[in-house]
Amino acid sequence: MIVFRYLSRELLITLSAVSAVLLVIIMSGRFIKYLAQAAQGLLDPGVLLLIMLYRMPGFLELILPLGLFLGILLAYGRLYLDSEMTVLAATGMSQQRLVAYSLAPATVVALLVAWLSMGLAPQGIGQVARILNAQDALTEFDTLEPGRFQSMRDGSRVTYTETLSENRDALGGLFISEKQLSRDKAKERGITVLVAESGRQEIREDGSRYLILKNGYRYDGNPGEANYRAIRYDTYGVLLPRPEVSAEISDREAIPTSQLFGSDNIRYIAELQWRLSIPLLVFVITLLAVPLARVNPRQGRFLKLLPAILLYMAYLSLLIAMRGALDKGRIPPALGLWWVHLLFFAIGMLMLYWESLRLKLAARRAGAATHG
Template sequence: MEGTLFRFHITLLQKQLFKELVSLFGLCLGSLLSLILIGRMLQLRELFLGLDLNALDMATLFVYLSPLFLTLIIPIACMLSVFLAFLRMSTDRELVALKAGGLSLFQLLPAPLLFCLLCGLLNLYISLSGVAWGMGNFRHTIMEIANTRAKIVLQPGVFNQTVPGLTVFARTVDNSSGKLGHVLVEDNSRDETSILILAPRGQLRSDEQRGELVFILHNGKIYRQQEDSVSVLDFNDYTVRLDLGQIFKGVSLGKVKPKELSWSELRSIGPDHPEARRDSNFLRKVHVELQKRWVLPMACLVLGLFAMPLACAFQGLDKQFGILLALGMFLIYYTMLSVGLSTGESGTVPPAVGLWMPNLIFLAVGLFWLDRAERERSLNIMSFILHANLFRKKRAQ
């Protein structure tokens, strides 16, 4: 009877702990995501003003950007949730009471382990498919808006100088079909060289893969002036590309990067890929991205285990300082991960070693610290600080 009642109490405790972890996770995730999106909105303010976006367009773009941020935010929120939950329990002496009732720290593991595992699975799903979905739709939406809103494309009879050093003029513009009539393009971006392109007709298209607006001109002339000489060249078809990244600061819509690809697309890239032939670093970036898609989901479990004994060691710490402490620990983790990313892309260290090393180090430290906390041999840092402060004051008297 006593054993059944004890198991019932443990089950009830696990449920309450899991509920607290979920509520803290929702609060941390919402707060961090809001802060990042607000910061991103400030970076993209020129884009929003140029495209004349309404609230629905902005919300849609933020939804598409969210998966990329969530892959990094979810491990932070997971770590903060576990840390704050156990910090509260240790500060309120709940852990002491549970130990006095015969409950060990290891018996509290099922709820946080299940919670961290679910966070890791969510992050894994977003990493393998959600990021590619979000970035693909973000790129497509920006290009679609850029094609349909004349403010960044062309207005008939108006000289467009949105891109520095480039002037585009068309007497007639059909926004529905993209057809242009009597087109003039002046390129002064090159030093000591001026290029003037005249064409009776043209076509406006978009290249989503490269993030560019493309002007295709037909049956025109190119006037090139260099110092005191002028040369004229006839052409049948000529292409002028406008990079949206140059038009709007804060948005990068160049060639599709490995971080924008899905898991299946990354797996299909080999040495024979066209981009790998042009850029020797491209294949290394792909290998780094393949490892990263699994490292960050696993970080949820690793950082969650690390946060439990960390909270026990800082028993009595204020919640505000606790958040700063946990964020500081994650900053250390992310710094190590960034080193692994850079060394993997440069080829100095294999990606499988550089990217997984932070997880292994934090897991080893977390398990060691957890074992020490279970045997009550872990150092209570806050108590040590308080006693050291009291000792200093006594000596000063």
């Protein structure tokens, strides 16, 4: 029991450290992407932290299995390097018992991952989808910030307002620059610049929104050329486009797991098998990681780290590929993702018993040579 507690503590500490680092890296990358959309006026900056909070369960469901895999490699690798595993092996600690001890913290991780993948993650994705849908209904006028140049339409339009009322009804000191593209959008036809003393938003009966400019000028021409056309206007209307927010979220990812059971829809079957595969993945990678963690103290603890990561990536990539094949009906649901788990389970069992099989084969060869 003392050995079990010691191994579990070492494993969980390393798992927590690795998972925290991976979570920070992944969330930082995704936050930068959302921050870029907010800078373009596609998202309200006030919802960024809320979106990241709702996306966290979806990140953790994939981070925790990888954190467990790397945790076993690093924690047990250190024990091998310090010859602690050699001492434990001398007292009767076999590879099979080490796997059994490792399955206890792996079960905790699997239960947590199952709760995330089948409960919290779909709820969080549903909340994110609702937030992004609400943001998608906003116009350039709704996301405009005074005193800041705001890029819209992939940089083809730049808008600036000097002042903006609290209820966003009135604007002052407006500047709008827009590139005029050809019909195939492959070549610029020039640039249009609008300046106005004030402006207001007007909603038409068909739901379209216009920015009505007052007392200003319109300039049309090509940069670098002197052939510009200047028009003075008293009233000018500009159609406000709706920002297109890239959600990267499918509708089935937000469906509660209870609604996926018993469904005949192949897409729902693929989603259900994926959610069940992630907790199952935890047990299989534990079986793979324990024999991979065994290193020679002279070789160093990182010798098998790269091959182990490549094996894990092959496992996860094959699951993702089979999920896509199942989603498109290329493989039967009965086969689904399960054969991938069986394949890597067999690989793990072979790695676990490889040493004993090798010794048995060597003994048979020695016996055969002796009798001969």
